[in-house]
Amino acid sequence: MSQGLVISDLTLEFAHGRGRAAAVDRCSLMVRSKEILGLVGESGSGKSLTALACLGLTPSNCRASGSVRVNGDEIVGAFEATLTNLRGRRIAMIFQNPMTALNPYFTIGNQMVGVIRQHFPIDRSEAKQEAAAALKQAGLTDVVLNRYPHQMSGGQLQRAMIAMAIACKPEVLIADEPTTALDVTVQARILSLLRSLADQGMGILLITHDLGVVAQVADRVAVMYSGRIIESGDLNQVFSATAHPYSLGLMEASPMMGMGRRKLRAIPGVVPDFRSRPAGCAFRDRCAQAQDVCALGVVPQTEIAAEHQVRCHFPIRESQGAELK
Amino acid sequence: MTTAPPLKVESISKRYHARHGTVYALRDLSFEIRAGRSMSIVGESGCGKTTAAYCIAGLQPVDAGTVYLAGEDFSGATRVQQKRLRRDFGIVFQNPLSALNPRMRIWQNVAEPLRVHEPNMGVSNRKQLAESMLKRVGLGLQHLQAFPGELSGGQLQRVVLARALILNPKLVILDEPTSALDVSIQAQVLNLLQELRDTLALSYLFITHNLALVEVLTDDVMVMYAGRVVESGPADVVFAKPRHPYTRELIQSIPDPSPGNRKMLGLNDYSAVQQIAGGGCAFRQRCSNARAGCSEVIPPLDFQAHAVACLYPIS
Amino acid sequence: MSSSTSSRLFSWLARYIAWSRRNIFVTICATGFGLIVLMALLAPFLGLADPKQIDFAAKLLRPSSTHWFGTDGLGRDIFSGVVHGARVSLLVAFGVVFIAAAIGIPIGLVSGYAGGWVDTFFMRISDVFLAFPPLLLPITLSALLGPGLFNATCAVAISWFPWYARLIRSSVLTVKSELYIQSARAIGTNPFSIAMHHVLPNSLSPVVVQASLDFGFAILTTASLSFIGMGAVPPTVEWGLMVASSRSVFLEYWWTAMFPGLAIFLTVFFANVVVDGVRDSLDPKLRGAP
Numbered sequence: 001m002s003q004g005l006v007i008s009d010l011t012l013e014f015a016h017g018r019g020r021a022a023a024v025d026r027c028s029l030m031v032r033s034k035e036i037l038g039l040v041g042e043s044g045s046g047k048s049l050t051a052l053a054c055l056g057l058t059p060s061n062c063r064a065s066g067s068v069r070v071n072g073d074e075i076v077g078a079f080e081a082t083l084t085n086l087r088g089r090r091i092a093m094i095f096q097n098p099m100t101a102l103n104p105y106f107t108i109g110n111q112m113v114g115v116i117r118q119h120f121p122i123d124r125s126e127a128k129q130e131a132a133a134a135l136k137q138a139g140l141t142d143v144v145l146n147r148y149p150h151q152m153s154g155g156q157l158q159r160a161m162i163a164m165a166i167a168c169k170p171e172v173l174i175a176d177e178p179t180t181a182l183d184v185t186v187q188a189r190i191l192s193l194l195r196s197l198a199d200q201g202m203g204i205l206l207i208t209h210d211l212g213v214v215a216q217v218a219d220r221v222a223v224m225y226s227g228r229i230i231e232s233g234d235l236n237q238v239f240s241a242t243a244h245p246y247s248l249g250l251m252e253a254s255p256m257m258g259m260g261r262r263k264l265r266a267i268p269g270v271v272p273d274f275r276s277r278p279a280g281c282a283f284r285d286r287c288a289q290a291q292d293v294c295a296l297g298v299v300p301q302t303e304i305a306a307e308h309q310v311r312c313h314f315p316i317r318e319s320q321g322a323e324l325k
Numbered sequence: 326m327t328t329a330p331p332l333k334v335e336s337i338s339k340r341y342h343a344r345h346g347t348v349y350a351l352r353d354l355s356f357e358i359r360a361g362r363s364m365s366i367v368g369e370s371g372c373g374k375t376t377a378a379y380c381i382a383g384l385q386p387v388d389a390g391t392v393y394l395a396g397e398d399f400s401g402a403t404r405v406q407q408k409r410l411r412r413d414f415g416i417v418f419q420n421p422l423s424a425l426n427p428r429m430r431i432w433q434n435v436a437e438p439l440r441v442h443e444p445n446m447g448v449s450n451r452k453q454l455a456e457s458m459l460k461r462v463g464l465g466l467q468h469l470q471a472f473p474g475e476l477s478g479g480q481l482q483r484v485v486l487a488r489a490l491i492l493n494p495k496l497v498i499l500d501e502p503t504s505a506l507d508v509s510i511q512a513q514v515l516n517l518l519q520e521l522r523d524t525l526a527l528s529y530l531f532i533t534h535n536l537a538l539v540e541v542l543t544d545d546v547m548v549m550y551a552g553r554v555v556e557s558g559p560a561d562v563v564f565a566k567p568r569h570p571y572t573r574e575l576i577q578s579i580p581d582p583s584p585g586n587r588k589m590l591g592l593n594d595y596s597a598v599q600q601i602a603g604g605g606c607a608f609r610q611r612c613s614n615a616r617a618g619c620s621e622v623i624p625p626l627d628f629q630a631h632a633v634a635c636l637y638p639i640s
Numbered sequence: 641m642s643s644s645t646s647s648r649l650f651s652w653l654a655r656y657i658a659w660s661r662r663n664i665f666v667t668i669c670a671t672g673f674g675l676i677v678l679m680a681l682l683a684p685f686l687g688l689a690d691p692k693q694i695d696f697a698a699k700l701l702r703p704s705s706t707h708w709f710g711t712d713g714l715g716r717d718i719f720s721g722v723v724h725g726a727r728v729s730l731l732v733a734f735g736v737v738f739i740a741a742a743i744g745i746p747i748g749l750v751s752g753y754a755g756g757w758v759d760t761f762f763m764r765i766s767d768v769f770l771a772f773p774p775l776l777l778p779i780t781l782s783a784l785l786g787p788g789l790f791n792a793t794c795a796v797a798i799s800w801f802p803w804y805a806r807l808i809r810s811s812v813l814t815v816k817s818e819l820y821i822q823s824a825r826a827i828g829t830n831p832f833s834i835a836m837h838h839v840l841p842n843s844l845s846p847v848v849v850q851a852s853l854d855f856g857f858a859i860l861t862t863a864s865l866s867f868i869g870m871g872a873v874p875p876t877v878e879w880g881l882m883v884a885s886s887r888s889v890f891l892e893y894w895w896t897a898m899f900p901g902l903a904i905f906l907t908v909f910f911a912n913v914v915v916d917g918v919r920d921s922l923d924p925k926l927r928g929a930p
Contacts, residue, residue, distance in 0.1 A: 017658075042507035154370070183369035184534065188578040209508055212580030239583065253512035254582050255537035257564060263519060264541065266512035270477055382826050408828035416826045423819040428841045434820075438827045488823070 003071050004203040005031040005054060005091065005172045010066035010076070012049050012058060012227075014274075021275045024049050025227040026066070026298075031172060031203040036194065038218030038235070039207045040250070044271040046227040047207045051176045054205070055093055056083040071171050089119040092165035096177040098157035102149045108135075108160045109145030112167050119168045131167055138163035139193060155186035162193065166202070173197065174205045179213065191217045211254045215239060220307075223247045226282035227274050233308035243304055243315035245287050281312070289314050329396025331413070331496040331528045332358040332381065337390030337400070339376050350376040352552040353390070358496070363522065363529035363543035365560065367536055367575070373552040374532045378500045381530065382416050383407055395495070412442055415489025419501040421481035425473040425488075432469045435459060435488045442492060458487040463517060479510035483517065490521070499542075500532045515541050536564070536579055548572050551607035553623075558631030568633040568640075570612045606636070614639070666917030673910035676903075680726035688720040691877045700893050710895040712886060718895065722903045725879045728872070729907065732793050733858035737851045739797035744804025745840075745847065751805065752812030752843075753835050763809070766802035778861060782870040789862070789878065792871035796861050800854065807850055811843035818842075852915035856908035863904050879904050 012024040024046040031037045041047040052058050054068050056075050068075040070091045075083065095101040103111055112131040113124060120127070132142040138159040149157060158178060165173055175194060179187035195217045198204050206218060214221050215235070222232035223244065231244040242248045252265035269286035272278060281299045284290040293313055301311045339351040351373045358364045366374045379385045381392050383399060392400040394410045402410065415438075418424045425434045435458055436451040443451075456466060462483040473481060482502060489497055499518070503511040519542065522529060531543050539546050540560050547557040548569065556569040567573045605620035606612070612619070618636050626634040660667040695715035703710040709718035751762040769777065781795035815821065816839065824834045863880025865871035872878035874885075879900040886896035 042509060184536075184580075185369065185574055185578045188580070191580070210580065211508075211582040215582045216580040250508060251582065253509045255512075255515070255535070255541060256582060257537050257540075257576065257579055259537070259540065262541075264512040264515055266516050267509040268513075270479065270510070271507075379822075384822055384825055404830075408830075411826065411828035416823065418819045418823065420819055424823050426820045426824075426838050426842065429837075437824070437829075441827055441829045441833070485823075 003069070004033050004035075005029070005174075005205060006067075006069045007050070007054070008067040008069075010050065010053060010064070010068060012046070012053055013063045013065075014061060015063075016275050018275075020063070021277070023062075023227050023274045024053070027224070027227075027229050029205075029222055029229065029232070031205050033171060033201055033203045034198055035219040036198045036204045036206050036217055038214035038221040039205060039224060040209065040211060040214055040221060040247075041207075041224035042209050042250075042271060044226065044273065045224040046274070047224050048176055050224075051093065051174045051205065051207055054172075054174055055087050055091060056080075085119070088115050088165075088170065089168045090170050091172040091174065092168070092170040093174040093176065094158070094161045094165050094178050097181050098154060098161045099149060101161055102157065102164075104149050107146050107148055108152075108164075112145075112164050115164060116167050131163070134163040134167040135160070137166065137197075139189075154182050155190065158182060158186075158190055159193065162190075162197075166197065170202070172203045172205065174207070176207045177209070178206070180208070180210070187213070188216075211251060212256075223250070226272055226277055228282065228311065230283070230312065231308075231310045233305070237305060237308040241305065241308065243308065243310040243317075244283075244312050245289060245316065246283050248316060249286075328360060329393070330357050330359045331395060332530060333393040333396075334377075334381060335391045335393070337377075337380055337387045337392060339373075339380055339385065340388050349552045351380065351387075354554060355390075356547060356554075356557065358528050358530060358545075360495070360528065361526060362545065363527075363531060365531040365533060365539040365543040365546045366549060367533055367539060367546060368549035369534055369575075371551070372549040374549050375500060376552075377549075378416075378498055378530070378532045382414070382498055383411070408442075412438075412492045413494050414496040414498060415492070415494045416498045417482070417485050417489050417500065417502045419504050421478055421485050421505070422473060424485050425481060427473050429472075430469070431464075431471050431473065431476070431484055432456065432459070434473070435484060435491060437488060438492050454491060455487070458491050459484070461490075462487045462521075477510075478506050479513060482506065482514050486514075486517070486521075490525070490527075493525075495526075496528050496530065498530045498532075501534070502531075503538070504533070504535070518542055536575060540564070548575065553607070554626055554632075554634060555608065556631075556633045556635075557626070558629075562631050566631075568631065568638040569608075569635050570614045570639065571608050573639060574611075663917055666913060669910040669913040670917075672906065673914055676726055676907055676910070677730065679723050680730050683724045683727055686723065688723060689717040691716055691720040691724045692875045693717070700889065700896070703895055709899040710893070712882070712896045713889055713893075714885075718882070718899050721877050721882055722879070722899055724877045725882060725900065725903065726907075728789065728876065728878045729859050729862070729880075729904070732789060732862045732878075733855050735793045736796045736800070736858040736862065737854050739794065740800040740854070741804050741847065741851055743797070744801035745808050745844075747801070748805035748808035749812060749835060749840060749843070752809035753816065753831075753839055759809075762805065766805050769799065769802040770806075772799070775861070775864065778865060779868070779870060782865055787870060787873045789866075789872045789876060792862055792865045795870075796858060796865070803850065803854075804847055807846050808843050811846050812839055815839050815842045849915065849919050853912060855915075856911040859904060859908055859911075 007027060007029040010024055010027045011022050013020045013022045027050060029037065039047050049058060053064055054075060056078060058064055064076050066076060070086060073086055073090065109128065109131055112134065113127040116127040116130050128145065131145060135142055135144055140156065140159050140163060144160060152160065179190050182190065191213060194204055194206065208214060218235050220233065221235050221238050222229050223246065225246050231238060231247045238247065242251060249267040253267060255264060267286055272282060278285055280295040280297060284294040299311045299313060301309050302315065303309050304315055334354055334356050336353045336355050337351060338349060338353055340347050340349045354377055356364065366377060368374045380387045387400050391398055395413050397410055399407060399410050432452055432455040435455040439446055439451045439454060456469060459469065464480060464483050468476060468480065503514050506514060515538065521527060522542070529542055533539065544559060546560040546563050547554050548571065549555065550571050556563060556567065556572045563572065564576060567576060604623060606624055609615040609619040614637055616637060624634045624636045626632050693716060697715065698711050699713055699715040701707055701711045707717050707719065709722060712718055747762050751759045777799040778796045781798055782792050785791035785795055821834060821838055824838050862871050863883070866878050866880030867884040872881045874881065882900035883897050890897035
């Protein structure tokens, strides 16, 4: 049984005019095999940077500390040679825009065979077979092997990218907003595919801003705000007994079918830039229940239920939650 | 005395020539938005909704049919005649940063319609009007002199909205106004749109791919597929009891943010919305309901309050 | 001055100083360039010897306390020549760039905005100009127009305008597809107004960068033209001409070529470094929050 992806106290710092600031601040996450962890956040939350850190792909001006282990192998601070062996083979990533993430000059088959042969000492025809198998798993036929990216639709390209990512059978797959650029009917099918991949043994870190996507396919969820994980736990727990004011705000701001003309409950204000984050809880300027203690120091993580952690001095209790909803 | 509806579209079509023949981005689109009501056009990429918005806004010429603004022929008018009618509508695009001139200050961007339509109005008057409009959309005066690059997405979209409303039009065309914004900002902008619609008695033509937003802003909805309307009617009725298989598939695909309600769909992927060869219903290849007659004739939109273009609609 | 304007100026100054600290090399070169410009402006008032004054008795003197850069083959003071030459060189360089841009920008703007056969027409004409090797066209035109600095300026400008036309045309093509142009059309702005208010201001920045870079090249080109006898004619004081007239003697009397040559080199070098260094701040899209 693989240990999957274990992120401990990951901190990603950037230098700026007035010193250093952490875009990702002491994040800890775990993705076990056969499970999908949904990482939810808006722009400025640091979720995409976290994803890049898992493959050692953060920009050169970013200083990483903490630990990211893929099946026991450490990523933070590893040599480039080690990382090259791990990428694709143990951990793979798919991106938001499939059109720009694939090389337009080479066929899908060509790109896939290239990746496979980098990790396995097999010849081209064998690699082609592996590629075809991966394509089939992703719901595509081997006709795609000879297609160029521009000849395919958005949904097909995303499947091709998934096929390329799973071709070497990695233990962990990171999907960064994989369906944001796709139509909703196509999105549903891609999410199904991800679910089936997880059921077959993969651990998937699904990054998204869409709560609906998380609700449909994830087993566990973590909510990120301004570089910190502010709530995490079992999906049903977090959704039904939402404890952090920001998570609750996100849920109430998400439009749902059948809501009629009800006014959406917007969260006032904007996400602070990580360089000018207020001391203490980063959300306090926008929080209806903020008090003086929220401005002091790091907010500790409390376990308010089994499989449910929150980083808040005043987590919303179940009874309150019902009133606020 | 009856006032003409803010917008009436009669059988507009837009075609372009591709290698394999003529492709219709838009085919015989007809609808009307009455005063005080709003309409959404929904569909996925390639369905023609954005083309419809651009044709209605006079940014692309129509190949057939007519667009009437406040009762007057807009699409057939000359550029000069069109200019006069352009006062009657405002337009908000998807990407707020791209929709503003990066070298003009915020107030100048907002006052641009005044500069074009009221040349005799002095600079200070224009600036004053721009100020009051920006306040109306919830932006502080400190942003007046800023450049677009200094503001966030949500703030920029408010600026675009202020510009669209500064001439007091009755119709606002909104082309995916919140798709590029974060969820919490989207909620703020949608609330603002709701409030302005009510206080200024506006009519919206709302283009979106997100069905969940339809009922927030509009009363009626039209579902488009491959350039044609496949279903239309009051939004609550259409979503509660969809009659067209595509509408049903759309509704079912929307990820519901309640974990207790999981729906899984099959693994098969279909190619994107496209024109398919031969006559008949464009949706038939994806339709679970398709029968022999579907490939022969293009189903017409029946003339009911809740209309559908399907030979075998879901009852 | 209102308080908001003065506080804006102050913050601008503060940012400028902070930026200068981070880019020492650029700042040094900018100061150097500034000094050269200052020198050119103040030349007649510095109480120097007349650079055109011929004095055979004092010819080919080494650099000394009376003649800081020595004298040339006709006894003219070289230091004074370099200082006065700065006026000519800078004026000519500015003139070349200005004329080339003044011709190229309207052509490129119309070409890019109108498209169609207008675009094809102008671009094919530009292609003809661009097909010539870089120095050949200015030389040919100069020969046609006759000697003289003004003719040389025109010759270079006419050879260079197609670059500006192309640059602004490609900029215009990108800007044309931006949403704010569609917004302007939706509002009812007429095409000329769109071109002037929206397209042109947003297409200019690559041209500005190119113009600044060309400044240095213009000095070099006019100096080269003078060197081969096409540009400045005596008694005009111009750096290229000074180098040219030292041709026969500079091996023994190094200062006759060295100082004017150094002046050319330093001016071009400083100009290029400064442009490179400020190129990023010329782009308004990067004008976000600090």
